[in-house]
Amino acid sequence: MGTGKSTLAIDILQRLSSQRQACRLLELDIGTPPFGVPGAPCIGRIENTQLIWDNMLPLCTLNSVRFRLPLIIAAGKLLLTAQSLSKEPTLLIDPPGVVRGVGGAELLTSLAEFLKIDAILVLCKTPDIPLKAELSALSIPFIPIAAPFAAKRPTKTERAKWRTRLWDNFLRQAKVEEYDLRLLNHIGTPPPCDVPDEWRGKQIALLDTAGEPVGVGEALELVDNILTANIVISSTAQAKTLLIRDTVRNATGHLATITPVMPTRRHKHVPADMGIRYLATDHHSPPLSCHTGAVWATLIGGVFGDPLLHVRFRNKKRSFLFDLGAPARLQAKIAHQVEAVFLSHTHLDHIGGFIWFLRSRLGPFGPCRIFGPEGTIERLEHFIEAITWDRIADLGPIFDITEIRNGELVLARLQPGRKSVFLERKVSENNIIMTDDTLNVRAEICDHKIPSIAYALELVQRLSIRKERLHQLNLPAGPWLGHLKQCIATQDLAAPILLPNGSTRPAKELAEELVIVKPGKKLVYAADMADNQENRNKMVNLARGAHTLFCEAAFANADKDKATATQHLTTIATAQIARSAGVMQLVPFHFSKRYELKPQLLYEEICAEAGNIRVIGAQF
DSSP states (O other): OOSSHHHHHHHHHHHHHHTTOOEEEEEOOOSSOSSSOTTSOEEEEEETTEEEEEEEOOOOOSOTTTTHHHHHHHHHHHHHHHHHHSSSOEEEEEOOSOOSHHHHHHHHHHHHHHTTOSOEEEEESSSSOTTHHHHHHTTOOEEEEEOOTTOOOOOHHHHHHHHHHHHHHHHTTOEEEEEEGGGSEEEESOOOTTOGGGTTTEEEEEEOTTSOEEEEEEEEEEETTEEEEEEEEOOSSOOOEEEEEEEEEOTTSOEEEOOOBOOTTGGGGSOGGGOOOOOOOOOSSOOEEEEETTEEEEETTTTTSOOOEEEEETTSSOEEEESOOOOTTSOHHHHHTEEEEEOSOOOHHHHTTHHHHHHHTOSSOOOEEEEEETTHHHHHHHHHHTSOOTTOTTOSOOEEEEEEETTEEEEEEEOTTSOOEEEEEEEOGGGEEEEOSSEEEEEEEEESSSEEEEEEEEEOEEEEEOHHHHHHTTOOOSHHHHHHHHHHHTTOTTSEEEOTTSOEEEHHHHHHHHEEEEEOOEEEEEOSOOOOHHHHHHHHHHHTTOSEEEEEOOBOGGGHHHHHHHTOOBHHHHHHHHHHHTOSEEEEEOOOGGGTTOHHHHHHHHHHHHTTSEETTBOO
16 A cells, blocks of 8 residues: 555645646545545545545445445546536546456446546556456547556555544544434345344444435444444434445454355255255354365364364265264264264364264274374274173274374274274375375374374366267267276276277277366365464465365454463464465364354454455355
């Protein structure tokens, strides 16, 4: 901030004003205006070297794209104001900084035509001018200007702090007023009157019968339809209408756009080919799902429940579980298809579901691999020995346990009713603890006062069939494609593939003609750990370039002392790890239940720090 388009506009305003020219600045960058009131376009001018504003029209939104039509209408009204203040003024316009997509194109063309623009200055750091096609189509002169070397997009936190300072300065002249909502028309996107908590902190505007502002301010509380608000009065006219949209003072005290939490039924969007339905229990912390390439991952207990991540492979009856928290929402048949369980550590909330898993595996289901930190073999052995197994015969579930130690893996086999068997010790190369033709699993031992393991599931490659080539060759899809993919994955390229028409062709020829090979994606799971530099370094290396990072974020930044005392991560630490690792999307979880009624506080902190990373569970 201080090197961009708003700075340029104000500099031009100052230069023209110093030449005694009648000049006004129409400020339309409502998200982060350089002066005035956030959420309200305004008209500004220079007087005695001071920048002041004459008039503003409240929109009660920081989102120029979503509410671009009200913004354009307000710009037209303010243009008339500028013309009434001085005869034939020079008008500078500082538009929203939206230069991409449909929203940016519509704002540019609509403002240019509606306000009868004479020329456009394009401030950019590269020769690639944004919206160049739209600029050319306008038939208006546009002048590229090189941006300063230091110019860059401010972070979300910088923008939030700046607009909040402007807002707080504006409210210094406010008075506490009360309004009966039953006597006012409600326009925009007002929350229901029977949910008073949703009104607190909202930016509001009071309008007269002509739609002109009577006052602008912030809602304090709503009790029995009486709204108490901090209002800056700008007119003596009687208020008839209440305008309220999506601007609010959030839990961190910043002026921001409302952050809705993801729909509580998100788990219903699990693709049909996963073949799994999660049992409906309480909805205080609903399951949360996302996909990473060929796998679909679901936090069974949601963000507040005990950690249990179900990873299901697309088009395969193959599942992994990361941790074994409360499994009440799972059907027993899921346990039958679990190939491996990856335990971060053995605190109760991470292993309490083992008895369910043990019981669900009774029967001829074959061995299941379980990975965990040092001591896992002994602890699971105690779990099993605490139960009497006199009637199970040979149907006891078989568990091949692998303890992850520094550079070493220790393997043993446990089976109810039988003596445990030590299998082997082997060296862990490159932290790989499990590998096959389609994936690698890596592990890092982190510090939670006890060892806590973070895991990375790396999918080796993705094979996509070119459907247009199948059509050209008149070959229908079928099991033969699965055989072809298997040959490619195992590098058996000389193998003959039997085609539906009865002919055979080598796998190599078909692969070159029909198959697109894409690099595999990476999913990382990290539960409890202390926020120290060693843990951060390990996590950044493990998660580097990952598509999806599941990472605990137990405490808000204000409760950092509690996080330190219990060796957990804060929201800020989790987001910083994700940014340093360059992950594509972050799924924060294992929230402390102290925030169960205000999860938006955690999401707001994470999103503000995470930059451009997509945060699953929060939607803007």
